[in-house]
Each structure stands twice: as C-alpha cells, then as structure tokens.
Amino acid sequence: MNTELSLSFKITNWCNLRCAHCCEYSGPSEPATFLPLEKIEQYTIESIHMPIKPNDYLVLGGGEAMAPYMHNKPDYIPKALDIIYRYGYVPTIKTNGTWGDNDAKREQILHDIAKPAYEYQKLVTLDISIDEFHNNISGVSKIIYNILSNPDLCLAIRCCIVGFNTKKSAIALSKLKQMLQNQGLKISPINYSDWIVFTPNGDAVYLVVDYSAGIHDLGRAKDKKVYTSTGKPTGAISCLQIDNNDMAIYNYLTKEPVNNRPLNEVLFSLMSKQIKGY
Numbered sequence: 001m002n003t004e005l006s007l008s009f010k011i012t013n014w015c016n017l018r019c020a021h022c023c024e025y026s027g028p029s030e031p032a033t034f035l036p037l038e039k040i041e042q043y044t045i046e047s048i049h050m051p052i053k054p055n056d057y058l059v060l061g062g063g064e065a066m067a068p069y070m071h072n073k074p075d076y077i078p079k080a081l082d083i084i085y086r087y088g089y090v091p092t093i094k095t096n097g098t099w100g101d102n103d104a105k106r107e108q109i110l111h112d113i114a115k116p117a118y119e120y121q122k123l124v125t126l127d128i129s130i131d132e133f134h135n136n137i138s139g140v141s142k143i144i145y146n147i148l149s150n151p152d153l154c155l156a157i158r159c160c161i162v163g164f165n166t167k168k169s170a171i172a173l174s175k176l177k178q179m180l181q182n183q184g185l186k187i188s189p190i191n192y193s194d195w196i197v198f199t200p201n202g203d204a205v206y207l208v209v210d211y212s213a214g215i216h217d218l219g220r221a222k223d224k225k226v227y228t229s230t231g232k233p234t235g236a237i238s239c240l241q242i243d244n245n246d247m248a249i250y251n252y253l254t255k256e257p258v259n260n261r262p263l264n265e266v267l268f269s270l271m272s273k274q275i276k277g278y
C-alpha cells in the first residue's frame with residue numbers, strides 16, 4: 001500500500017475535445033456541471049486534518065479544467081485557486097490548452113492563474129498533454145509564447161508538457177517544437193528531456209517535458225475502463241479524486257459516493273475495498 005497520497009478534484013466531465021483514448025469518457029455532449037466551490041473548500045479543509053494528509057500538490061482536472069471559462073463561469077477557477085492556496089496546497093491544472101487559440105480567453109486565463117500565484121508566492125502549474133490524441137498544438141504554442149513574452153507570467157506559471165513514450169507522441173512533441181521555433185523562439189534541451197525556451201532578446205522559461213508514461217489503457221477505445229492511461233495505480237503515489245457528481249475515486253479503481261460522510265471515512269472505505277480486491 002502506498003502511503004503518499006495526492007488529492008485531485010475532477011471539476012467537470014465536460015470537454016471541448018473528445019479524444020479517442022479519453023479514460024474519463026469526457027466530451028462536448030457531457031453535461032457542463034461543475035463540482036461546487038463549497039465542496040472544494042469543504043474537502044480541502046477536511047483533507048488537511050486527515051491522518052494520511054495528501055502531499056502539497058493538489059490537482060484540478062476534468063474533463064477540461066478550464067471549462068468554466070467556456071460556460072460563463074469566469075470566477076470559478078480564480079475562486080478554486082484561492083481555496084487551494086489558502087489551505088496550503090500548490091495547484092496543478094490539467095488542461096488541453098485549446099483555449100490558447102482564443103486571444104481574449106488566453107489573456108484572461110493566464111492573468112487569472114498568475115494572480116493568486118503572486119499573492120501566495122507559489123507557482124501554479126499548467127499540465128498539458130501533447131500527444132497523438134490531442135489536436136491542440138497551435139493553442140499550446142500560443143500559451144507558451146504568451147507566458148514567455150510576459151515576465152510577470154514567467155515568474156508565476158510553470159508549464160509541464162506530457163505525452164506517452166510512443167513514436168507518435170514524439171512526433172507531436174517535435175511539431176510543437178517546430179511551431180515554437182517558427183515563432184522565433186530557441187529551444188535548448190536539458191537533461192535529455194526538459195527544455196529551456198528563449199526569446200530572441202534572451203528571456204527564458206523552463207518547460208518540464210515528460211514523455212515517460214506508457215499507454216496502459218485506451219479509454220473509450222476499449223470496452224472496459226481499468227485505470228487511466230497515465231495514472232497507474234501501482235505507482236509511488238496513491239490518488240484520491242472527488243468528481244463533479246460528488247463521487248470519491250481511489251487510484252482510479254474503486255469509487256463510492258461521498259454521501260455527506262467525513263472525507264477520511266470515505267478514504268479508508270475505498271482503501272479497504274481495494275485491499276479486498278473489489
């Protein structure tokens with residue numbers, strides 16, 4: 001049994017994309033309902049008092065985590081980030097980055113996520129998949145370019161580009177690299193994977209580039225969901241996820257409704273289910 005735990009909020013199952021491999025079965029026809037901010041605050045407070053306290057890195061995911069901006073809820077992400085920071089966590093936002101193609105949305109979102117990072121003096125991470133399944137290279141390149149050309153954003157936002165250890169993912173990554181170079185940026189690989197991206201005038205941003213994950217499950221491309229493509233439950237860190245239907249999910253394997261029970265009770269119930277193998 002892993003003792004390190006991470007906490008994650010799957011805020012919606014709505015997504016503007018419908019990737020073939022999506023293990024969350026997300027897509028544009030899913031209801032655009034969101035985990036209420038009151039629940040995010042309640043579970044965040046409860047989590048810091050649990051005997052197994054989650055590590056510092058709290059994830060906001062989906063579906064598309066920036067979906068509230070596409071459904072007239074521009075306050076949702078700033079308020080969620082404020083809750084996460086206020087109780088001592090460091091946020092990671094999982095996004096497909098397609099909003100980077102919309103100039104107004106890109107400006108607004110990058111400003112909104114950088115602001116609390118400054119206030120709480122802790123970086124916010126944007127975790128973006130570039131692989132054979134997502135059609136998002138144009139938007140992601142604009143996000144990176146925008147961050148790099150604004151020193152205030154550079155100091156507040158950390159970008160993490162992730163994909164699979166497949167040839168097709170490597171091709172998608174090289175297309176992103178080419179697009180950034182076409183915008184006049186220079187890329188220096190570090191440690192055989194991560195990049196430092198430079199502007200012509202010498203400003204630079206560090207990009208985490210992680211292509212170590214294998215594909216363990218093809219999501220909706222297969223009949224049966226076992227666990228997500230990138231989250232292998234035998235990994236070093238266990239994961240407790242709460243979704244927009246108030247369902248608690250442990251290691252992507254076992255789940256049950258929270259039903260107004262203390263989060264700690266739900267976690268131990270899920271852990272014991274997993275030990276018993278159902």
Ligand code: SF4
Nearest residue numbers: 015017019022063096
């Ligand atoms: S994999 Fe990500 S971007 Fe693709 S449909 Fe699922 S949630 Fe959306």
